[in-house]
Structures are given as structure tokens and as C-alpha cells.
Amino acid sequence: MSTQIPIIEPDRKVEKTSLIGKHVLRLDGESKVTGAVEYTDDLPFEGYYAEVIRSNVPHGEIVSISTEAAESIPGVIAVVTGEDLENADWISPYVGPAFRDQPVLAIGKVRYVGEPVAAVIAERPDIAAVASTEVVVKCKKLRSVTDVVKARKEDAPLLHESGDSAAIFEDLAMVHHSEEPNVAYAYELNVGDLEKGFEEADVVFEKNYATPMVQHVHLEPFVTIASYNAAKNSFKIVTGNQTPHFVRREVARIFGIPSSKVEVEVPQMGGAFGSKTYVRIEPLVAALSRAVKAPVKLRQTSSESFDTSVRDGTQTRVKTGVTHDGVIIAQEVEVIWDSGAYADISPRKVKKAGYTAPGAYDIPNVRVISKSTYTNKPPGVAYRGFGVAQTAWAVESHIDDVAREIGMDPVELRIRNITQDGGTYNGVGIGIHGAPQCLQAVVDEVDWFGTKLEQPSKKHIKKGRGIAVTLKTTITPSTSEAIVLLDADGSVNVITGGTEIGQGIITTLAQITADGLGIGIEYVNVNTPNTNSAPFNTSTTSSRSTFHLGNAILGAVDELKEQLVEFASEDLEIEKSDIIVEDGFVKTSVGNYSISEVVASHFVGGGGTLIGKGYFSTKEGRENRYESAFWMTGATYAEVSVDTRTGKYSIDKWVNSADCGKAIDPVRCEGQILGAAVQALGHTMSEEMVFESGQQVNKSLLDYKVPAIGDVPKESKIIIVESGDPNGPHGAKGVGESNTVTVPPAIGNAIRDACGARVRELPITPDKVLRGIEEASE
């Protein structure tokens, strides 16, 4: 027996230290509150600064770009155009996760107002700014389309000639452009016999619903630093991006180098909400750095975020066949997505959101048609809710419309048709998802069936209430890996590709790690990713991180424990079966040892590191690897007062429920639920990118209004549902998006209930409500 390990009295007290389900203060909280945290823009930088010159026509052929005047300004290093990149032998200048349809800088053609056409590189940001105004872009205007109906007409101007899959993701390997003009991708789902379903229905009801393009309004705009190392032909990229491994792969590909030559580091991010996914400005900044062989930084403004990535607008037609007693037997949903000039991830969005377009209901006969349409507008990308926010606006408003048609309580209709845990959805089996519990939770909380709202004494104020529920997939297939390093002093470093966007993943992963090893959270450091050391992670999107990275970490922790058992068995010369690792201790038949003691005594030379690796891939252990890894569900109850003389409404109370599977930290889950709801308040009340002749006219936060603190309902209740996901770490799953989906229709339904105005196009402005009231009274 090794004499190095001090034997601890067998009766030494071992405290149970479960951290799961407890609130842990955010590990990065203080640095954020005090402003000490460093975002990409705060990092020390030496190099050149870039400024982008953008198209001011929605569709045009580039005739000429004169750069001489800008280049002659002292301090200007270079002006780079799309043509320069096209002619360079070191870059293949098109990118995109689904199709490679997007040029790093416009080549030959511009396809939307705001599209990057050229970039100035200068010694100082102010010089770059001045020089950018001296670059003159001449375009021959082409006919443009900004409307998804016109875009699909035979005579519509085509934005792209052809489109083949970029073949990066297996679920997108087969995507291609549709035959229909400007349709980037068309998805169709057929379940049962739709026509027969409509025939059997007592009532068939059909309506159109719409959502406008909106922007994520992440407070931290796009900032990227790229440093090309000519000697090594390699890049270091520091950027705010939710998919560092994708950035590495895509940058490596366009420069024709192995991904080991691209190091991508992602510091803390000031919000993203899906905007900073796949590649945004990284290929451009890398190309600029490659062009001048020096570090280049591009820091865009908030207004330029509107030029870079947006949420697709939608026009949705819903047709539902229902029996008199409220059984929905057939539903057809046609969603046309206004995806802007480049497809980005639209094909996946169109598929995934198309799949759940019928809402949380088990309907035997379904047809979904979901088409992503190119228009001369900024590119639609991922956005919290990944398309379901748009489809659910339609379907969850529609369910209320249908209920009214057949004279049934809208919640009753929902309860009758909601898909059950372990029931069927779109004709196939579905696992545990929690949708019925989420709905029930809000129904019970407000005693929906037992109470009636009291109307205010002021006659022009009318109160109403509404509910909406959702079912959403998460990105599948996907993979996450984790490395957990255990040092001889018992401290732990967690290395993953997960990014901290403000959602609190650093703390959640620390919590899972600390709990797994039974050590104090103060011993755990969770790193922000650097692709040189961090193992692969598909993305920090789709609320997947707690689930996937959490599982990967549990795997890594198990590996560490196995090694601890092995060491103890070797060093103490006892059977492995007599050893367990629990509560921070290696417990043996001869005594309990702290894990640091076991590590320290196993190695010599002043230390040693135990390496645990774990991974989670949705490929493993599941019958259908394409079925969503988990389901996100939630519900919202909203109670409004409408001023019937102005159309203005206030949300007096709301209740938001969401299924977390298991709340690793209930307070952070509440933060996600409320944050999702408040963000959706903007989509409900005010947010809309307004275009005139292809030009956005409210491209600034002065006129593009996001909710302010005064808009948040004063009476707010959050309900955490814990249905226990069979595959989640401790039963946990993602919770960041459900209420982004449910808030707008719940409020729309409440307004309809209050005053008769049914607004079917977001946002619900007082103007539209007042018109609705007048129409309803006609």
C-alpha cells in the first residue's frame, strides 16, 4: 500500500453537497455588473481598423468602384473590393451554412441595401471612417423584389441563378433551390389524408397571419479581430460568435488551409440571440487581414447590425378542419418566409419550424408547406425561437379564431387537442416534452375555467385574457464534447466550445461539474472557447448547451472518477469494487480520501493533471437520430386592458411557464423564461423593420423600438415545469426560447378577447387595434 496517502479517519464527516436545483450566483456576475468583463472590443489591440462600404441600392450590377480617392488619404492602408477577392488566388470568397450563396464582399451584383461592397483598412478608425465616404460605388439598378408574393412570380427578377448544398451538415446535405422563382428551399410535410380530413370536419376555417422582419438587437454589435500570420499561413480570429467551430471550419475552407491553422477565440458576448451564428463578419475580416498581412479589427455599429442579420418575416395561411366538439382533424399550414438576399440557415429553419408549424397539437391529417424566399432585403438568420415564433404567431392566433368559430373556449380546444407526453405528433411517436403540463400550469395558476375577469368601471377600458402554448425542436443532429482537467490541488478546469452569450452557461456548467465531482463551485473554472484547445461543439444555439454540454461534462466527470478509482485501487491495493467516488471523496473500505489527496499522491514532481473527456452526440442510443434531441415547451397567459378609444393596451399581468426538464438553477431558468418573454414583448408591441423602396427607414434604435422596463408587466409569474427529460443531464433540457414563441399570440388573443379586435399582423400597434375595434363594430 502506498504510504503517500494519508488515511483519514473512517468516520470523517462527509457532507452531501448537491448543487443541482440550487441557485448559484453567476460566476461572471460581478465582472458584468462592475463593467470589468472584457468583450471582444475591450481587448487590447494593435493593428489596422476596417470600415465597410455598403450598397445603397436593393438590387444592382456593380459597374465600378473607385477607390483612388480613399487610397490617397494618409493612413489608409488599402481598399478591398469583392472583385479583389474574386481575383485573389488565396480565397474562395463565398460562404454559407446551407448554400454557398453569400459573397464575402459583393461580387458583380448587390442584392440588398446595406450589403458590404468594399472595405477600407486604415491605421485608425477615424481615418477608415473618413476614407469610407470617399469610395464611390456605381451600380446599374436592376429590378428588385421585397415582397415574397411578387418574388415568386414567373417574371420576378431572380436573385440567384443556382444553389447547391454546401454539404456541411448532414440534415442539409440534400437541400437545393426550388423550381419556383426565388424559392431558396421548399419543405413539405404530409401526414394522413388532408382532403379527407377537411371533408369529415364540421367546420373548416382559413385565415392569413403575418410577421415582419425584425432584428435581434444584441447590445454588443458585431466585432471581429483577425490576425493573419504570413509565416505560418494561419489565422487567429477573436470574435463574438455562437459557433466558433463553424467559423474555424468555414474560414479554413475559404482559404484552403487545414482548420488547425485557424484559431478562433470567443470572449464573453453581449447578447446574440441567434444573430451571431455560422459566419457573419469573420470571413471578411480574415480576408482583409490576409490582404494586408496584418491584424485587422472591424467593429460595426448597432445600425449595421440591421444590415448584417435579421429574423425572417413570414406570411402564413392556416386552414383548419374541426368537429363541433372541438377535435381538430385536419390542418394545412403554408408559411412563406421572407429570408432576404442570402439563405444562411433558412433551409433548416424552414424544415424545423415547418415541422412544428401545426403547433403543440396532435392532428391526424396535416399538410405543411414551408418556403424560404429570396428577396432584396438583409439576410434572415437564426433568431431565438428559430422560426417557431413566426409560425406559432399564426397557429396560436388561429386556434383562438377556430375556437370562436365553433363557440368553444379556446383553452378547452387546446386541451382537447394537445399532444400528450409519449403520444403522437405529426403521425409519429413523440417522447416526453411537457407541453400539456406547461399549459395546465398556467391554466391552474389563473384558474382559467373558474374565474371571469372583472371589467373596469371606466367604460372605454376593456379587459381580456389569452393563452398560447408551444412545442419546439432543438437542433438535431448535433455534437458536444468536453474536457475536464482535475489538478492536484483539487481544482478543475472545464474546456468546451460553449460560448457565454449572457445566458449563464459558464455558471451552469460549473455547477454540473462541481456537483458531479462533489467539490465546491469555487474550485471550478469554465473557460470561454478557443478552438485550439476546446473540443468540438456544434453551436451555442437552440437552447442546447445545458443539455448537450452538460451531458458531455457528466461523461468527462465519470472518466475522472474511473481514474480516481483506478489510482486509489493501485495505491491502496484494494479492489476497485470497494471504491466509490462520491461527494468529493474517494470512499474506500479503508477510509475516505479527498479527491485532491488521491490525485496529489498519485503523481510526483509537484503536481499532475487528470484528464476527463466526455461527449454527447444525438447519434447515440436513439432510434431516430433526426428526432429532436429534446422538445422545448411552454405557455403564456396574458391579461390586458385595452383603451377602446385609442387602441392602446397594457399588459396587466402575465404568467409564463416553460418546461426545463429539471431546473439546474431555478433562478437562471426564470431569467431565461422572463428574458424570452420580454424580448417577445418587443415583437408583439413595436418591433418591425420598415422598408421603403428596399431601404429600411428605421435603422436606428431611436425609431426601432425595443421594450423598455416600463413596458414589462408589473404582475408577473414564472412557472418552472420539470417533466424530467430522460436524456438530459439530471433530467434538464433547454428553456431559452419557449416564451419568445408564446407571448405574442397570448397577447393577441387577450386583445381579441377584450375588445373584439383581431390583429393578424405583428406588431400589434394601437393603430391596428383601433382599426380592429372599428371593423369589429361595423
Next chain:
Amino acid sequence: MLPFKLFLPESFEEAIQLMKEHSAKPISGGTAVTTLIKERIFQPTAIVNLRKLERDHSYIREMDGEIQIGALTTLRTIETSEIVKRDLPVVADCISKIASIRIRNVATIGGNLAHADPDLDLPPVLAGLDAHIDIIGEEGERSKNIKEFIQGYYETDLKEGELIKSIRIPVSSDRKGIYLKHRALSEADWPCVGVAAFMDNSPGSIPEVFINSVADTPIMRIEGIEEIFSDGITSELIDKVGELASEQCDPIGDSRGSVWYKRKMAGEFTIRALREVTGVGESLI
């Protein structure tokens, strides 16, 4: 942001000199100007920042029958001033509805009025109170009623090289008024329509109504109220004034509301404001 020269004078005289020498634009809080510069809507070559004048020109003074406010006084200082809350509660209330506390902490009364944005909240209230703007220039000082000071779309009576030095607001316990701000998009937003109604306590007095956001200036006075109320004030007649407001305004449709809607709201809030100041008809607020 494009580069420009920045000057920090210590007095109005120095500021005026610098403005002249460098064809420079003044800023105070900078809340209105910096966004325009950032968006490159306004590309100045030189800016004269009046910040250092705050030392001498941030004040709220009671003078005979008036309250005088220095041009560099922040909106937040005015809104929280005990004097203003006591003697000009409608001013304090109106300012508390502008933008956010963070903006009001830096925005100044001088900058606010010189900005002359047709959507500004405060000018209709100051018009109702008959406030005067004290102007300083190379030639000396002069004074102008707010109603003549703001002349059009972002246009004031200020000549080249002139600055606002202070504003004076008469205090009268006989005059009462109300400002109603209707926001369409967010509680922290600019007005969709804002209506100020004022009236003297004396018998037979006729209310005055000023509206922002529906014309090329923030002070649209409804004309013809005297005739309507010549035989007294009734709820029906107040509705008539509402119609007048809808007719007389000339709004631009935008995301805060269509022309149809803004006209309707100009009428509606005129009715609401008049019901409050006259005490006639049921309150709608």
C-alpha cells in the same frame, strides 16, 4: 463616427467666438446631436461643447413672478427641483415622460429647445405657460416667446452665432394645465401625439390647446376654440374641439401611427386634456 474638432469654452462669449471662427455647431448634453453624427446624418467639422458652462449656467431661480432656468440645466435637475415641482408641476410631469432617466441626466433644457424636433414633449407645455427664451449673441442679448422661437421643422429663431442662455417661465397660481403624452410603441418612446391644454382660473376663460408630433413644429395651436366655447363649455363642444384638432393637424404617417391614426389621436387627446382642465365631462385618463 467621422472626426471633427472639439472645443470646450468656459463662457458664452468664448463659445460664440469659437462658433464663428470655426463655423462650429454647439452641443450641450449631446444626446440629440451625437446620434445624428453617429448615423452620419450630420457631419460637422467642428463642435463647441458647452459642458463647462454648466458651472455658471445650470440653475433654477425664482425671480419676480417667473422661474428662470439656465440653458445648461439638465432635464433631470428640472424635473426633480422642489421649486419646479411646487410652482410648475406640469413642467416636472412633462419632463418625467421624456426618454429615460439616463437621457434626462445629460440632456439640457437649452439643447432640448434648440433642437426643435416636431416630436418634442416640452414645447407645447412651455407654450401653454408663455415661456420666454433668452438668447445671447455677439450683438448682445434678446428674448423671444417660445411660440415664435420654434419656427418650423428643426428650425428656430436662433441666428448664426447665437445661443440659448436661459428660459423664463411665468408662475401663476391662476393658470392650470395638463400634458398628455400618448406613446404608441414603448413606454420609453417619443410621443405618437402629445397634447397640452391650459386655462386660467378666471370665470369665462377659454382654454388653449397645443399639440406636438402632428405638424412641422412641436407647437401646433388649435385655432377656433374661442368661437366654439363662446357660450360656455360642454362635453359636446369639447368633442367639437377634438374634431377641430383632427382637422387642423397635418401629421406624417410612420411606425408610431398612420396619418389616420395620428389625426384621430390628436382629437382624442385634445378631448381628454380639455375634460381634465375644464372639469367638464367624465375623465378619460
